[in-house]
Amino acid sequence: QVTLVESGGGSVQAGDSLTLSCATSGRTLNTRVMGWFRRAPGKDREFTAAIHENGVDIRYAEFVKGRFTISRDNTKNTVQLQMNDLQPEDTAIYYCAASGARIIPTIQYLYNEWGQGTQVTVSN
Numbered sequence: 001q002v003t004l005v006e007s008g009g010g011s012v013q014a015g016d017s018l019t020l021s022c023a024t025s026g027r028t029l030n031t032r033v034m035g036w037f038r039r040a041p042g043k044d045r046e047f048t049a050a051i052h053e054n055g056v057d058i059r060y061a062e063f064v065k066g067r068f069t070i071s072r073d074n075t076k077n078t079v080q081l082q083m084n085d086l087q088p089e090d091t092a093i094y095y096c097a098a099s100g101a102r103i104i105p106t107i108q109y110l111y112n113e114w115g116q117g118t119q120v121t122v123s124n
Helices: none
Strands: 004-007 010-013 018-024 033-039 045-052 058-060 068-073 078-083 092-099 118-123
Touching (some): 018 118, 033 078, 045 092, 058 068
Parallel strands (some): 010 118
Antiparallel strands (some): 033 092
């Protein structure tokens, strides 16, 4: 079992950028895939982005539209989500998650470990 701790959330204006970070307590088979999900007010948690430990296989949700970039540093056991051109609809709690799947899943129940989440608020 690994522990995931997110950081980097905050309140910004539309068009601003934020970088979320997720620190894991270690690297195991269960961190083969690292992902980010988000839960907007009144909505279900949804897949946002994920990256395989090989650093090559990456998936994004359609709503990212080239604004977000996910990366990971296996030597430091960290994952980052660079978010540019943030909009009010990006307001949500962002969660870091880990999966032992061999290919990147977008379904949340295929992720075994979760962080507590970090709040991102975007205002006009």
